[in-house]
Amino acid sequence: MKALTWNGKGDIRCETVPDPEIEDERDAIIKVTNCAICGSDLHIYNGLIPSMQHGDVIGHEAMGEVVEVGRATTGLKVGDRVVVPFTIACGECFFCQRGFHSACERTNPDRAKAMKLWGNSPAGLFGYSHLLGGYRGGQAEYLRVPHADVGPIKVPEELADDQVLFLSDIFPTGYMAAEFCGIEPGDTIAIWGCGPVGQMAIRSAFLLGAERIIAIDTVPERLRLAESAGATTLDFRKEDIYERIMEMTHGRGADACIDAVGTEADGWASLDSFVDRVKVATYLATDRPHVLRQAIHCCRNFGTVAIVGVYGGYLDKIPFGSAINRGLTFRMAQTPVQRYLPSLLRRIADGEIDPSFVITHRGSLEDGPELYKTFSERTDGCIKVVLKP
Template identity: 45%
Template sequence: MKAVTWRGVNEVGVEDVPEPKILNDHDIILEVGLSVTCGSDLHLLGGYIPAMRAGDVLGHEFMGTVAEVGRNVTKHKVGDRVVVVSFTSCGQCWYCKNDLWSLCDNGNPNPGITEALWGQGIGGCYGYSHALGGYAGSHAPYMRVPYADQGAFTIPDGVSDERALFASDAAPTGWTGAHQAEVKPGDVVAVWGAGGVGQMAARKAMLMGAERVVVIDRLDNRLQQVRQHIGAETLDYSDVDVPAELREMSGGRGPDVCIEAVGMEAHSTGPQYLYDQVKQQLRLQSDRPTALREAIYACRKGGTVFALGVFGGLIDKFPMGAVMNKALTLRGAQQHGHRYIPEILDLMSRDEVRTEHLATHVMPLDDGPKGYRMFKEKEDGCVRAVFRPGT
C-alpha cells in the first residue's frame, strides 16, 4: 500500500509499505479516513527528533473505520467509526490508572532512547520516531492500533469526520495544557501560538471560565480563525510589545496562566531569534525557546507557565531566575488524550467545540510531499494539510 514517509531531513516521499497485521489480541486494524499534519511533525522533518529512519510512515492525528479486530477487543467491532488518540497507552500501569496516559510504562517498546534523553521512558506515539516506539504512522490507507479498547473512541452520530479528526491530538493536547495549568474562573490566560493546539487550549480555557483569553501569533489568517471560531482575543507579536500589552490587559499584573503552544522551533522578530536559530542549526542546542522565554517573563508573579509545545532536549539562556524569584509554577506535558477525548467528542456533538476550520487544505495521499511543504511554508494560508487516503 502507498504511504507518506520520512525519507531524510526535509524530505518527504510517497512509497510502498507493508500492509499492517494484527500482532496482539488487543489490536485493531483501522481503515484510515482522514489523517492530518501536525506542527510537531515539522520537528521530525527538520531532523531535531532523534531515531527517525528512512521509510518511516508519518502521521499521528487521525480517524477512520475499524476494519479488523483482535480476539480480545471488547469495545469495538468492524465498521465502527472511531478517532484514535496519538499516544499508545496500556490502561493497566500506574500512570494510566492515574490519568497520566502519555507517560505509560508499556506503550513504548523502545524505552531506552527516552530514558537516556530524559531520565525515564514515556509512552509511544504513532509515526513519531523509534524513540517513541517506532509505530507506523497514519498517513496510509490502513494502520495497526494497539491497546484499541483504551485508545480508540467511537465518534457520535452527527459529528463529521472533519470535526472528529482533531479530537485525536490537537484538541486533547489543548485540553491537557489548560486543564493541567489549572485555569480558574476569572483568570486572564495568554496562549502563544494560534495553530490547532493553541486554538484548542484557548477554547478549553474559555470553557473553564477564564475572564480573558489572548492568543499570540503573527499570521493574519490564524489570528482571524481565533477571533471567528474560538472567540478569543489576539495579539500580533510582530506589531506590538507582547508583555506590555498583556500587562495592560490584566490590570498591570500579567496573565495568571501562560500556555506556550509553539515548541522547539519558535519564531521571533527580535535578535534572540537569530541567536537561537544559529545555535540550533549548529546543534549547540536542540530547541529554540523564544516563546517559552517570553511566556515566563510575561506571566504574573505567582502564576503558572505551561510548556505545551514539543521540546526535545536542551535549551540555552533559560530564565530560571525569573521562574524562582517570581514564584512561578512551571509545568509541561504531552497530551493525556484518553482522559479528555470523551468530553471533547460530547462537546463536538453539541457544537460547543468546532474544529473543521483547521482543515484548510484536503488532498489525497499522493500529494503528501506537497501537503507538508504547504504546511511548513504556510503557503496559501495553510493551517493544516489533511490527507484522505481513499482518494
C-alpha cells in the first residue's frame, strides 16, 4: 500500500509499505477514505519529536471503511464506516474505566521509554514515535486499529466524511480545551493559536456559553476565520498582547486562557520567544514555551490555564510564582477522544457545528509531502489539509 513516511527533519515521502494485517483478535483493518495532517504532525516534520525512526508511517487523523475484523472484535463488522480516535485504549484498565483513555495503561509497548522521560506513560498513539508505541499512522491506504471494539465510532450515512473526520482529534481537543475552562455566562476566554485546534476551541467555547473570545495569532487567514466565528482577534506581531488583554478586561485578565500552540511558538514574537528559539536550536532546551508564559500572565486571579498545545520535554522559566500567588488552575491532557465522541457526534448531527469549515487544502497521498511543506510554512492560506488515499 501507499503511505506517508518520515525520513528525517523535513523529509516526508509517499512510499510503498507492506499492508497491515490482523495481529490480535481485537484488531480491525480499515480502508482509509480520508485522513488529515494535524498541527502536531508538524512537530514530527520539523524534527522535534524524539524516537522517530526512518520509514515510520505517520498521521493520526483518519477514518474509513472496515474491511477486516479480528475474531474477538465486537461492535464492528465489515462495511462499517468509522472514525478512528488518535488515542489507542484498551477500555478495561484503571484509566479507561474512568474515561481517561489517553492514559491507558496497556496500549504503549514503549512505556518504559516514556516513563524515563515523563515519570509515567500515556496511551499509545497512532503514528507518533516510538515513545508512544511505534504504531503505524493513518496517512495511508489502510490502517490496523488495535482494540477496535473500544476506539472507532460508527457514523451515520447522512453525515459526510468532511463533517466527521475531525472527531479523530482536533474537534475533541478543541472542545476539551474549552470545557477545561469551566465557562460561565459572561466569561472572556483568551485563545493563543488560531490553527485548526484553536479554531475548534473558539467555536466550542461559544457553544459552551462564553460571552467573548479573544483569539491571538498573526496569520491573516487564521485571524479572519476566527473573526467569522465571532472572536475578537489580536495580532501578536502588531500589539502587546498582555497590555491589550488587560485593557479589554479592565485590568483583571481573561477568565481563562487556552494555549493551543505548544512547543513551536513563534520565535520572533518577543525577546523571550527569540531566546527560546536559540536555546532549542543549540540543544539547551526542548520546547519554546513563550505562549504558556504569556497565558499565565494574562489570566485573571483564580482563573484557569488550559493547555492542549503539544509539549515534549522540560519547559524553561515558567512563571510559577505568578501562578501560585494568584491561585491559577492548570488543566491539560492528550485528549481522551473516546470520552467525547458520542456527545460531539450528536452536536454535528444536530447541526450545532460543522467542523469541515476549517479545511483549506485537499490532495492525495502523493501530494502529501508538498502539502506538509505548505502547512508548515503557512503559505497559500493553508489552515487544514485533508488527504484522500
